[in-house]
Amino acid sequence: MPGLLDTEAIRKDFPVLDRVIHDGKKLVYLDNAATSQKPRQVLDALNDYYERHNANVHRGVHVLAEEATALYEGARDKVAAFVNAPSRDEVIFTKNASESLNLVANMLGWADEPYRVDQNTEIAITEMEHHSNIVPWQLLAQRTGAKLRWFGLTDDGRLDLSNIDEVITERTKVVSFTLVSNIMGTVNPVEEIVRRAQEVGALVVVDASQAVPHMPFDVQAIQADFVAFTGHKMCGPTGIGVLWGRQELLEDLPPFLGGGEMIETVSMHSSTYAPAPHKFEAGTPPIAQAVGLGAAVDYLSGIGMDKIAAHEHAITEYAVQRLAEVPDLRIIGPTTAEDRGAAISFVLGDIHPHDVGQVLDEQGIAVRVGHHCARPVCLRYGIPATTRASFYLYSTPAEVDALVEGLEHVRNFFG
Structure with a gap:
């Protein structure tokens, strides 16, 4: 199959x-949109940090503190290069993409003009967002009186941009959307949305949690103002996320959390704040997790994101074709591999997705079931939940066949 990586070597x-699980069945891991597995290189980096370099960062003058600081800030350098950030100081470490998106929403609620979101402004999102890119904006709208608008979905799982001028208006202060849907795999038309947002002077926030791990990504090319993603979906540890933001915005916007490290001076009357990125990293940061993320970036870069994207496209194309052979199976979202990522959600006749997932698990096949923190999508298509299979750089055609x-077997079991 053209485009495939050497998965035999990678899987080692x-x-x-x-x-081997469930009476000798070998694990078939198809839950990569929820979290990816971790290579030995990342596990070794975590162990090495804790065994040899563990210390708090930035303020210590002893050897371990200096080593830990170098590893932590070195990870920031790696992430900045990975997404082509103009400056390493534009990379903020958080605990996950959810915190990154909440950080932006809160900053805009507390900001001075021209960035402040208030009762005279609007926020635009989409119906296909992960809850992490819905709830923070709902909270902001409730607190400020801003109006929340959103793009709907077409029957084939694409964004309906036919009313783009009505959703993104002169009152729109921020437009926040996912680049790749976590439930349907849809790759959204960034250029069209960004163009309209820029026409009205709105800030653009992109949830790239399902994009950065799977394809070459360039924050400058995408022309967003903020980009959020997470480490555990890209071979890194849990507990580490990233917010990239344009330098001038990070300088002008207020901090989200207060505490140690994010300050310049503190008195009992007032405080001044450190420059970005430390302005937004209060307290002891996720040091080991950042080191692990840096190792994950090294690993993915060594393989090549263009090659990973090609591999996933080939696997996804094969999976869409094979799933079309399954009677009574309906894919929720795009039914071809064009402009879609490697997550495929489906329903199987009248069998509840939780039952599908349980029977598949008995065969050693790990999938995700539920609404995938994207319940509005399920409501849009009139279904309670879906079964989702999602692929990554180590996925194989044989695993698609096993699915x-x-x-x-599920169909036969439920007769």
Whole structure:
């Protein structure tokens, strides 16, 4: 199959993929949109940090503190280069993408003009967002009186931009949307949305949690103002996320959390704040997790994001074709591999997705079931939930075949 990576070699880097579960069945891991597995290189980096360099960062003058600081800030350099950030100081470490998006929403609620969101302004999102890119904006709208607008979905799982001038208006202060849907895999038309947002002077926030791990990504090319993503979906540890923001915005906007490290001076009457990124990293940061994320960036870069994207496209194209052979199966979202990522959600006749997932698990096949923190999508298509299979750089055609065979077993089981 053209475009495939040497998965036999890659899978040797991931110990968990050798697991045998449920009476000798080898693990088929198809839950990568929820979290990816971690290669030995990342696990070794975490162990090495804790065994040899563990200390708090930035203020210590002893050897361990200086080593920990160098590793932590070195990870920032790696992430900045990975997404082509103009400055390393534009990379803020958070605990996950949800915190990154909440950080932006809160900053805009507290900001002075011209960035402040208030009762005279509007916020634009989409119906396909992860809850992490819905709830923070709902909270902001409730607190400020701003009006929340959103793009709907077409029957085939694409954004309906036919009313773009009505959703993004002269009153719109911020437009926040996912680049790749976590439930349907849809890749959204960034250029059209950004163009309209820039016409009205709105800030653009992109949730790239399902994009940065899977394709070459350039924050400058995308022309967003803020980009959020998370480490655990890109071979890194849990507990580490990233917010990239344009330097001038980070300088002008207020901090989200107060505490140690984010200050310049403190008196009992007032405080002044450190420049970005430390202005937004109060307290002891996720040091080990950042080191692990840096190792993950090294690992992915060594393989090549263009090659990973090509591999996933080939696997996804094959999966869409094979799933079309399963009777009574309906894909929720795009039914071709064009402009879609490697997450495929589906329903199987009248069988509840939780039952599908449980029977697949008995076959050693790990998928995700539920509404995938995207309940508005399920409401839009009149379904309670979906089964989702999602692929990554170590996924193989044989695993797709195992999924299809497992679904046939599900159909037979429920007769």
